[in-house]
Amino acid sequence: MTHPDQAVVTGAFSYAGRYVARRLLGDGVRVRTLTRNPDREDPFAGRVKAYPMDFSDPEGLRRSMEGAGVLYNTYWIRYARGGITFHQAVRNTGTLFQAAVAAGVGRIVHFSVANPSNEYDLPYFRGKAQVEEMLKAVGISYATIRPTLVFGKGDLLLNNMAWALRRFPVFPVFGRGDYLVQPIYAGDLAALAVESGSRADSFVANAGGPDTFTFEELLRLLASAVGARVRLVHTPPFLGFALTKLVGLLLRDVGLTRDEVDGLMAGLLKSGARSTGTTRLGDWLADNGSVLGQRYVSESRRNLPS
DSSP: OOOSSEEETTTSSSSSHHHHHHHHHHTTOOOEEEEEEEEOOOTTSSSSSEEEETOOOOHHHHHTTTTSSSEEEEEOOOBTTTTTHHHHHHHHHHHHHHHHHHTTTOEEEEEOOOOOTTSSSSSHHHHHHHHHHOOOOOOOEEEEEESEESSTTSSSSSHHHHHHHHHHHEEEETTOOOOOOOOOHHHHHHHHHHHHHHHHHHHEEEEEOOOOEHHHHHHHHHHHHHTOOOEEEEEEEHHHHHHHHHHHHHHHOOSHHHHHHHHHHHTBBOOOOOOOOOOOOHHHHHHHHHTTTSSSOHHHOOOOTO
């Protein structure tokens, strides 16, 4: 099956959505985006038409998606803020899915997360599981992509970890640091998503890279790549999280959330399936380590308005 000639990508001017939009444009697909931030810089020089992602206006969402064959949904929140809770984010996603169906979109490719479950006391992962169940019931074909830790240009999490490794003499390792992470390159993730958009069957795909690291190994790899001479100190999880939160307060931002720390330590950033990505983190760092973490990227400022 060939890919439809028109697609909608939520957040095409942001991180993961930007990689998807770039891939689609390279394949000759006409791309539109739904965005919460109309003032964000357009990296595509006008080739991607932007529409507001206003969940209070389902009819506007429907009109913005008319004529598109596929919706690529990257919408989610890292943490509750500005009156938007995870419960509200689930409802917002449902509004988006229903608007897509009403617009005649034939397929949804949805970005979830590795190891979502209603069983966890982790609102981020539990909300993702609820959205997956909702997607199954919308009545059109779908692909659910479950990425682990995504790295690439424009990344926030690894960049800010590298920033801290560069600037502080010590860096906390939560507990033993032996929990596993299987990072995937954003370009490989986009390739998987676009390939999934060309299919007709409904399925769930785990998305992890070719290498698996312990968290401590990941930190040492990052430190080496950016030339940081830093001491890794094993701390009780509550203390490591408190230190991370303190740095976030000083920067007027949120570093790691409690869900992210607990999910990391529970091994939820490993897909448990064969690799779908081919780009090795070590190779990418060899090419990009000199610039990674040179400046802090604020999640709060980057994603305003919410």
